[in-house]
Amino acid sequence: MKPPAFAYHAPRTTDEALATLGELGDDAKVLAGGQSLVPLLNMRLAAPAALVDLAHLDGLDAIEVSDDRVRVEARVTHERLRRHPAATDAVPLLREALDWVAHPVIRNRGTALGSIVHADPAAELPAVLSLLGGQVELATSGGTRTAAADDYLLGPLESDTRPGELATALVLPRPGVRTGAAFDELSRRHGDYALAGVAVTVTLDADLAVATARAAFIGVGATPVRVDLTDSLSGQAHDALAPADAVGLARDVIEPTDDIHATADYRRHLAGVLLERALTTAAGRAAAGGTA
Amino acid sequence: MTTNATATGIDAHDRVEVTVTVNGVPRSSQVQPRRLLSDFLRHDLRLTGTHVGCEHGVCGACTVLLDGAPVRSCLTFAVSVDGHELTTIEGLAAADGGLHPVQQAFRDHHGLQCGFCTPGFVVSACGFLAEHPDPDDEQIREGMAGNLCRCTGYTGILGAVRQAADELRATGDDPRQRTRDGATASGEEVSS
DSSP: OOOEEEEEEEESHHHHHHHHHHGGGGEEESSSTTTTTHHHHHHOOOOOOOOOTTTTTTSOOEEEEOEEEEEEEEBHHHHHTTTHHHHHSSSSSHHHHHHSSSOHHHHHOBHHHHHHHOOOOTTTTHHHHHHHHHHEEEEEEEEEEEEEHHHHHHHTTTOOOOOOOOOEEEEEEOTTTTTTEEEEOOOOOSOOOOOOEEEEEEEOOOBBBBBEEEEEEESSSSSEEEEEOOHHHHHHHTTOOHEEEEEEEHHOOOOOOOSOOOOOOHHHHHHHHHHHHHHHHHHHHHTSSSOO | OOSSSTOOOOOOOEEEEEEETTTTEEEEEEEEEEBBBEEEEEISSSSSSOSSSSSSSSSSSSEEEETTTEEEGGHHHHHHGGOEEEEEGGGGTTTSSSOOHHHHHHHHTTOSSSOHHHHHHHHHHHHHHOOOOOOOHHHHHHTTTOOOOOOSSSSHHHHHHHHHHHHHHHTTTTTTSSSOHHHHHHHHOOOO
């Protein structure tokens, strides 16, 4: 249970980090909070020749809130983001999702962007990124690029972070008017991996009937499973949703599997129950002014 | 304080000097980059109060305070925290042996049996109470959910955290600070 030996690099600046990553290429992994990477190292499931540690880097720790988006840099921990009122007011789903992320002690070190790079299909933030149509900013010493969530989240523990690249920030668009969101999940113990979970957004029209609705499920597929529910729900009054069609559609699309924690059938059932609850909550929030 | 680990890198089997302030005392040792903070504390600094259970972040036995916030020392490399401040279980009781209010509360409520998980629970509770001085039962349950105990069934632990919260609120002491000499009479029970 000890990590394999690795060469260690502690760049002081982003430029240094990019130069080091460029030199090391495939041999290096980036260490941010380490709350996912270090368990993999301790269990010898990963053995990179070198780690590039962001712990001593000066920078990449900003949370920027503007009129149309929230941008979170690579060194920002879950807990710091969770306690950033401007960011969680701008994207209320963020706050509710972060409440579900692991235990407080893990949130103190784990980074928001690191969770997306790690791309665990049961993790909350990749689902938020996917549902809201967010992006990941990546840099090399030669330049930068921006990847949309769907292009970036490739599979279980697989994101499109290329050799020599550093994921520098995640970007979430702010929701529009009459839009409400909700996140719900079930785990045996709060903070453990979800058996299933769902993030939803509902946007209402001027008559407070559903205009668009979509969901992103966690723990029931290789990546967050996004489902557009607009056809099943559009035109329904916000306070009298009949979600049976939407639930049926979602249960058909998701691909849960059996493991020691729950059967696939149970997860499929649970995902539908959580969806129904989250839709009701989100529609109510949308009607109340799109908060939380 | 600066680290000796520069961008040019430390080879995997080379050693690097890591200096941290542990319980108010500067301590250093030469370690390989792969040295976990839990092993750095236990093996290099001989502070064996921090326990290692699962070594992959699940059990919470190795919890220490890093710059005042609880973290898993088994999921942190010593080199990453060079220059930072740590509080371990050794940093809570008074120099005269008087127990910290959280320790006393665990004793009063039988919040331990074998004791293996206890350092992690006590340190986690200190970090939790610093953030939630007046927690309700649900907050305590959630705040302690990151630590596993295989003996007690948790009821005593939750009761202990509740008592410690009341005690610390009454005195206004920071739960992360070492108890002062004479603050509690050693061996006597604090009324619960």
